[in-house]
Amino acid sequence: MGNANTEAEGIVLRAVCGVYTVHADGRIVHCTLRGNLKKEFEYSGGSAPRVTGVKRHHGRDALAVGDRVLFVPGPHGGGIIEAILPRRSRFSRTGFRGREHTVVCNLDLVVIVAACAEPNPDMWKLDRFLVAAEAEGLDAVIAANKTDLVSGDAVAIFVEYVNVGYKVVPVCAKSGDGLRALQEILTGRIAAFVGASGVGKSSLLNALQPGLNLRTADIGRVTWKGRHTTTAAQLIPLRFGGWVADTPGLRQFELTDLDREEIADCFPEFRPYIGQCRFDDCRHEAEPGCAVRDAVECGRISPRRYESFRLMAAAAESR
Secondary structure: OOOOOOOEEEEEEEEOOOOOEEEOOOOOEEEEEEEHHHEEEEEEEOOOEEEEEEEEEOOOOOOOOOOEEEEEOOOEEEEEEEEEEEOOOOEEEEOOEEEEEEEEEOEEEEEEEOOOOOOOHHHHHHHHHHHHHHHOOOOOEEEEEEEEHHOHHHHHHHHHHHHHOOOOEEEEOOOOOOOOHHHHHHHOOOEEEEEEOOOOOOHHHOOOHHOOOOOOOOOOOOOOOOOOOOOOOOOOOOOOOOEEEEOOOOOOOOOOOOOOOHHOOOOOOHHHHHHOOOEEEOOOOOOOHHHHHHHHHHHOHHHHHHHHHHHHHHHHOOO
């Protein structure tokens, strides 16, 4: 780790109440954030710029799970984070009062966990997760969990995503079915498990890496909705290589600042047709000569997925 005043590099595993758990050189260091990293400075011009104003960050997170940081270790095992290294990707959503919340950053892969049953899969929310991953250029895999609760081929439940080109991995945390295939996908990568409450994200991680003992709970038998057991995102090193972030269940997931055109481009099945519309600024609604709508009417694009795009685009325009 070096001398007390020597900066060390690490990765943020967990962030709770202003304390950041940092992994560095095989050690865990509990750090706080240098105050000026919470602020944005305004400078004067000229050859010797001076600070003329200071404002706090309100629209985004200063630091998130997955960030790589430089910190100075303290004398009693703690440390102070002095710098945040540039992010190469992030997975975020719109949180309280429209504030952008970065769930986890510096990812290679997003694993969207969806239950085959109990709770039934919410395809509309699944679409939003996929668009968020596409917007950041991240690979996305759908883990179809709880295959023991359905008869027949679990992948068939998610066939419209297979048709688009997404990989669907049928798994069962309880029986262990499909875990090897999921492990092969995760090995050597930085991934995040995301999904609604109750779909079994933590249960899957416990099955993938025995001994984690992450909290789990049954879904409510009245509402058939999941109960929040993971309350904060955390990044977990995997024994077989790589990292995975366990994230809180998200009952509400709204996209960050994407416009209609960007949302359309995040639907892979739209891309071959977007450039073929009669008008360059086609909204893919009621315009004549819309190649996307023609593809929907001809069955080449799922009508439900198209309607999902329209709902996201309308929500984006209303913000």
